Amino acid sequence: MNTVDIAILVAKTLLFYLIVLHVVPIMVWVERRGAALIQDRPGPNRVGPFGLLQPVADFVKFIFKEDPIPTGANRGLFLVAPALILIPASLTLAVLPFGDKVKLFGREILLQVADLDIAILYVLAIGSLGIYGILFGGWASGNKFSLMGALRASSQVISYEIPLGLAAVGAVAVYGTFSLREIALAQDGLWFGWLPRWGIFLQPVGFWLFFIASFAETNRLPFDLPETEAELVAGYHTEYGSMKFGMFMMAEYMNLTTISGVMVTLFFGGWHLPFVADAMLLKWIGSQNLLGLVQVVIFLTKVAIFLCVFVWVRWTVPRFRFDQLMRITWGRLIPLGIVNLLVTAGVMLWLGGWK
Amino acid sequence: MTPELISSLKQFAPEGVIISGLVFLFIMDAILPSSRESRLPLFVVLFSCILGALVTIGVIPTEASSLFSGVIQSDGVTTFFRLLFFFSCAGGTLLAYETKVLDRDSLSEFSLLILCVTFGMCLMASATNVLMLYIGIETVSIISFVMAGLKRDDARSNEASLKYLIFGAVASAIMIYGFSLIYGVTGSLNYGDIAKALIEGGGEPKWAILLSMVMVYVGLAYKISAFPLHFWTPDVYEGAPTPVTAFFSIAPKAAGFGAAIRFFLCVLSTPGEAGVWTPMALGHGAWTQAIAVLSVLTMLVGNLSAIGQKNVKRILAYSSVAHVGYLLMGFVSANAFGVTAVLFYLVAYCLMNLGAFWVVGLVADRKKSEDLEAFKGVGWEDPFLGVTMAIFLFSLTGIPMFSGFVGKFLLFSNVVQTPGFLWLAVIGVLNSVVSLFYYANILKAMWLDKPDTVVEAPVSSVHRIALAVLAIPTMVLGLYFEPILKVTQSLVATFR
Amino acid sequence: MSDIAAGLFGVLTLGCSLGVVFSRNVIMSAFYLILSFFGLAALYVLIQAPFLAVIQVLIYTGAIVVLFVFVVMLIDQDKLLEVVTGKTLVLTAGVLAWSLGLILLRALNHSPMAVPVSGQLPTLRTISLSLFTEYLWPFEVLSVFMLVIIVGVFVLARDKVNA
Structure with a gap:
């Protein structure tokens, strides 16, 4: 690991982290304008053209707002909780494959911060650490409503981790590897000359499970009981003002981005263009590096589509009650996940035998 | 399915019967709404145990075979323990259903839990792989924690369960740390490979081995309540519901001894000719010397602590600790005769202890208390109970003409035949004399004291039959023990 | 390089374990437990067992300690702080723990450790x-x-x- 390698690693990390960081204010705008669109009203349109500078205004407001700490709160944990939720949200980005390779400085650089052999497990593991920010934040606020919100949120998250994991395992079984890069690579090309080799055609049920579970994992409607405005004031982040609240929001959107990224990688072809094989694309574009850039753009576009779907669902569907929520996961999604796994294994055995 | 797997499964059929019973109970409880009140779970458990015992006799192996890639060994000792466990399971469940200690709605879960513990115990007693041993121990332990706490409205039951859990978790953690040290030094989890690595390692005292064996002893001693891990026994035995205590005092202890037999004789000894093992030197002597010292301490602690107790269940708990002390004497010779003595004593002990706790359960049912006070005059109220309790207690003491005496005789003669351990036998005999005091205390209360309140409660015929089934062999085995001894010896002969 | 990392993570794990034991507030104990499990996971990575590290985080930190924290949060906090610790208890426990640690150190340093069977x-x-x-x-x-x-x-x- 000489200096150039370390420099490249640092540059990659910064680049991809900044990309995702910038998604956050864009998402704030998309959320508010999308909500307005669905609810047939204008939405923020004062600050900048189409209200595009609204997130900037929000940010400035956050900086100047008072940052209270409630008297009954546990100071240490209260201050640490936003960091506790932001750190896992940032760590999971490390394994998202934004693109294939570029050739710079005489070496091949993967467009992925870390190509782990066990990337999916890593995502699940670090993702499950996000609960602690919610738990400690809710408890340290010294507020019964926050505690209730926190407990609800965490029991929801750990319950929905299971179908998430089961769906991911289905995809792993089909592709035979835990590494996100290899799964993305395996989705290159076309079947029968016209169908892209995407994961969703191999694991439709898995995708459906993963999709539903990802709503619950990120506390988005229809599973946002922990932070409902009507019932619990604002749930576990009631007592948090200004920047700390901003950090919770950032963490939520970064989680959304990561989960969308994982969904795209597992089920929608990663960085591949839909009906065009990578080799053909390379021929059209010519340079490997430019291809890398195009791949990153394609990946981000797919992620953006998913983010819009998340926003769309949020403002369309009513939320679930807590017991309905629990019944869905334990009674329907987990059995469905197990059946999916069995069927997948059965089909693989039938088609290929032991390997 | 590889052919090895299929042949292993055939050997594993008795445990398969238990698992089928378990699954059947589970499904039945879900499907039949009225199963809460019925006695169907009792019949399922009894049927599984009887069928399991028959299948065990049907698959008695003529030679030792290693199953499932070496994690389980099926030989005569396995057969013996399976029969013992099935008997205890049936006895415990019958006691639970016949006394009024447990609520009706806990009983179907009790049946499920006891079947699972039986399964875990069979695994424990036949494991030849450290991992399998640990899984067996944990299965038995964790389900036992739940069983100890079955009476949810009784604070003593909750206390028993919690104490059992906390101390058990610590003991298990220490044991598995010892296992990890063993793996680090020998590179294998299989008993045979560990033994080979230890022998090849040479003679100088290896600190890691010594330490790891101490740690493993801690875990096993917790299960059998040997010194110094005996302290949970009185609290848990007193607090848990009587049928659960009856089961605890015989079956998991026997399972712990099965595991200990296999561990000490397969890992820490080199097999010699025809049923003689050479114990390995750990530190400054063979481990047999350490076991002898621990045995003495266990006996002393058990007997001396039982003297001052006022609650009959606590007396019986300390007495079971003392009996573990006697049983540990069977390990000092490290030969087939020692193992036979231990197994025979386990049979006798199982009958005696189950009977004693049965009587305690019946008395507690009528007098609503388990103290010595409650036992006053029971002998005259119901002579049948008095006589059977006298039989059990005399047998526990080791008075001649009862099976307890024969068991102790075998153990003592085994110790005497081993050079250098005469002192152990002497201390054992002295301890038996001491134990007469507290057993006689119970009998004195039953026969020689007048009761405070006379409660007329006829004992149902099921109880009479059960007590007779337990008491008669206790007496008969005191005189006519040849067949059982021969059978046990032939079973041990297949042990490697 | 990996020695320094092992040392650092070892210190983290041990320090946080001490925090678990000595912390007055039970929730802080849980928090230190999480950190010490992290240190442990890092140590697993350093001995070339990344799978074990990820499983440690996923299961221990991500599920088991969460349930601990649930239970602790639902308990009356005032009752929790009435923990009985006398100076003698702490001293005795400390002495015993130290001696056990020293024995372990001696044992692990003076015994040959087996190589993995397959060598890979x-x-x-x-x-x-x-x-x-x-x-x-x-x-x-x-x-x-x-x-x-x-x-x-x-x-x-x-x-x-x-x-």
Whole structure:
């Protein structure tokens, strides 16, 4: 690991982290304008053209707002909780494959911060650490409503981790590897000359499970009981003002981005263009590096589509009650996940035998 | 399915019967709404145990075979323990259903839990792989924690369960740390490979081995309540519901001894000719010397602590600790005769202890208390109970003409035949004399004291039959023990 | 380089474990527990067992400690702080722990440790293969065990059924 390698690693990390960081204010705008669109009203349109500078205004407001700490709160944990939720949200980005390779400085650089052999497990593991920010934040606020919100949120998250994991395992079984890069690579090309080799055609049920579970994992409607405005004031982040609240929001959107990224990688072809094989694309574009850039753009576009779907669902569907929520996961999604796994294994055995 | 797997499964059929019973109970409880009140779970458990015992006799192996890639060994000792466990399971469940200690709605879960513990115990007693041993121990332990706490409205039951859990978790953690040290030094989890690595390692005292064996002893001693891990026994035995205590005092202890037999004789000894093992030197002597010292301490602690107790269940708990002390004497010779003595004593002990706790359960049912006070005059109220309790207690003491005496005789003669351990036998005999005091205390209360309140409660015929089934062999085995001894010896002969 | 990292993570793990034991507030103990598990996971990575590290985080930190924290948060906090610790208790425990640690150190330094049997580092593939061939039976037995555990939990935690 000489200096150039370390420099490249640092540059990659910064680049991809900044990309995702910038998604956050864009998402704030998309959320508010999308909500307005669905609810047939204008939405923020004062600050900048189409209200595009609204997130900037929000940010400035956050900086100047008072940052209270409630008297009954546990100071240490209260201050640490936003960091506790932001750190896992940032760590999971490390394994998202934004693109294939570029050739710079005489070496091949993967467009992925870390190509782990066990990337999916890593995502699940670090993702499950996000609960602690919610738990400690809710408890340290010294507020019964926050505690209730926190407990609800965490029991929801750990319950929905299971179908998430089961769906991911289905995809792993089909592709035979835990590494996100290899799964993305395996989705290159076309079947029968016209169908892209995407994961969703191999694991439709898995995708459906993963999709539903990802709503619950990120506390988005229809599973946002922990932070409902009507019932619990604002749930576990009631007592948090200004920047700390901003950090919770950032963490939520970064989680959304990561989960969308994982969904795209597992089920929608990663960085591949839909009906065009990578080799053909390379021929059209010519340079490997430019291809890398195009791949990153394609990946981000797919992620953006998913983010819009998340926003769309949020403002369309009513939320679930807590017991309905629990019944869905334990009674329907987990059995469905197990059946999916069995069927997948059965089909693989039938088609290929032991390997 | 590889052919090895299929042949292993055939050997594993008795445990398969238990698992089928378990699954059947589970499904039945879900499907039949009225199963809460019925006695169907009792019949399922009894049927599984009887069928399991028959299948065990049907698959008695003529030679030792290693199953499932070496994690389980099926030989005569396995057969013996399976029969013992099935008997205890049936006895415990019958006691639970016949006394009024447990609520009706806990009983179907009790049946499920006891079947699972039986399964875990069979695994424990036949494991030849450290991992399998640990899984067996944990299965038995964790389900036992739940069983100890079955009476949810009784604070003593909750206390028993919690104490059992906390101390058990610590003991298990220490044991598995010892296992990890063993793996680090020998590179294998299989008993045979560990033994080979230890022998090849040479003679100088290896600190890691010594330490790891101490740690493993801690875990096993917790299960059998040997010194110094005996302290949970009185609290848990007193607090848990009587049928659960009856089961605890015989079956998991026997399972712990099965595991200990296999561990000490397969890992820490080199097999010699025809049923003689050479114990390995750990530190400054063979481990047999350490076991002898621990045995003495266990006996002393058990007997001396039982003297001052006022609650009959606590007396019986300390007495079971003392009996573990006697049983540990069977390990000092490290030969087939020692193992036979231990197994025979386990049979006798199982009958005696189950009977004693049965009587305690019946008395507690009528007098609503388990103290010595409650036992006053029971002998005259119901002579049948008095006589059977006298039989059990005399047998526990080791008075001649009862099976307890024969068991102790075998153990003592085994110790005497081993050079250098005469002192152990002497201390054992002295301890038996001491134990007469507290057993006689119970009998004195039953026969020689007048009761405070006379409660007329006829004992149902099921109880009479059960007590007779337990008491008669206790007496008969005191005189006519040849067949059982021969059978046990032939079973041990297949042990490697 | 990896020695320094091992030292740092070791210190982290041990320091946080001390925090677990000595912290006055139970929630802070849970927090230190999480950090010490992280240190442990990092140590696993340093001995070339990344799978174990991820599983440690996923299961221990991500599920088990969460349940600890649930329970602790629902308990009355005032009752929790009435913890009995006398100076003598702490001193005795400390002395015993130190001596055990020294014995362990001596034992681990003076005994030869065996090399892994196959001589190669385990990959995810070898782990899963051994789980389904050599250790198949413990794996299957555990499933029965878990089924009954669920029943046991239900028995301990359900509401009283009105007769």
